[in-house]
Amino acid sequence: MLVNEDCKELKEDSEKGNILSRENLILLSSSVILGIAFDILFYGKALGVSYPLFIIAFYTVFLFNAKSKLVKPQMSFEWLLTLPVLALALTYFIFSNEIFQVLNFFAVPLLVIIQTTLLTSNSRYKWYSSGFILDIILGAFARPLVNIAKPFAILSKAASSKLHSTKYRNAGKVLMGLLVSVSLALIVVPLLASADQVFNSFVENIPDFFTGINAGDFIAQVLVVLVACILLFSYILSLIKPEECGLKPSGELGASSPARPLDAIMVITVLCVMNIIYLVFTAIQFSYLFSHSSLPEGFTYSEYARRGFFELLLVTVINLSIVLCNINFTKKSGVRMGNANRILSSLLILCTAVMLLSAHLRMSLYEDAYGYTYLRIFTHAFMVFIFVLLIIALFKIWHERVPLLKAYIITAIAAYVIINYINVDSIVARNNIERYKKSSVIDTMYLTGLSYDAMPYLMGLVYDSKEDISEEMKKYLSYREKELLESRDWQSFNISRYRAERLISKYTLNYDQKETE
Incomplete structure (x- = not known):
């Protein structure tokens, strides 16, 4: 008889499908722990050491549950992303700049989505292609929601299937016994309290334990735990088992070579004209700003700086755009045309670097006159960032195999981490x-x-x-x-x-x- 019951239970387990698989149950349990950790660390608290602690907890749960899906650990972009994620998370523990706290509130989850998507090979596009933005959007909005019903389905299936087994029928009997015991305790405890003053004092102090509990606050925290648990479970499960929720990548869609509609002669003409203008401008900069010669009548250095800075910065961005368009969209031509294009593009970059230096000096003059602010320091940092992009573009012009977009993405992430740690305040x-x-x-x-x-x-x-x-x-x-x-x-x-x-x-x-x- 007992053997027949065991066989029946095994048969029922085989009919449940994957919903009650060991992996799902472990992930659900660890998601509950993560949800509780989220409530303890963040509910009603200012952000501090709690942020990096939660990021570490999340990665612990993610790596444990997704270990069979992870790409091989190596010095690759997806694994190296761990460094900026942890560095930005730690800023909540080290610094107190409110601007970066707001920015990092979005930057860290974004990097986490990118990294977890790449580590589990769930991206349909290369991370350095524009199409990867779709993978990011999918990770931010679809993955946390696609499995929100599954935790309830798991609990419901577990309850309905286990209630029929012998051991769970015994658990039901234990529950009935507890209900009877509580009923008897409501009668016996008051009698014992009347019989003994010490016991009576102990019983009277029990309600004091619950006086600090606010019902509304308790319900809110339960909801926080529940929502955090479900969203985290759904997100991680969609990465581990994308085929169960229709999110399995369909083929490798790499970055295709862009079309090249720009004619080389036309581009060279544009570069010649622009370089002539910028060479004249550069000569004027050296005569007035760099050599500290006297300015035209009616101008002070602070006024000169304020009037020209933003215009120079805009021209710098335009020039960088011209160079990038030239690199990516100009048709291949002969050796002479190619060399002419490279030389003129390099000259454009050098003139643009002079403009950046001029903008930097103008902003420095403006700061001497009116003081230093967040915006002005960030502007200096942005100019340095643009300068680095120009150097990378210059390198790309003479070495075509350099992966420009890869270099720009890595530079942008590194620059953002650095600006967090230079302590702007x-x-x-x-x-x-x-x-x-x-x-x-x-x-x-x-x-x-x-x-x-x-x-x-x-x-x-x-x-x-x-x-x-x-x-x-x-x-x-x-x-x-x-x-x-x-x-x-x-x-x-x-x-x-x-x-x-x-x-x-x-x-x-x-x-x-x-x-x-």
């Missing part, structure tokens, strides 16, 4: 304070709007000899101190905030000692 604060020492002009209102990353530099202004500036900075410290006291959860721990808190505490201690003396 400190640069802005330090340069403005140095300018203040020379000119006695400073915008304290702007400086007090910087993040905690600038605090080590701003502390110097607290002890400034000018009373109005010193008093304004003391008010700023008082405001920051109250703000720091509001977010003390361990999940929100951040090195930048911790350092600021220590600096403020040290200042407060020294101030109290002086007052005592």
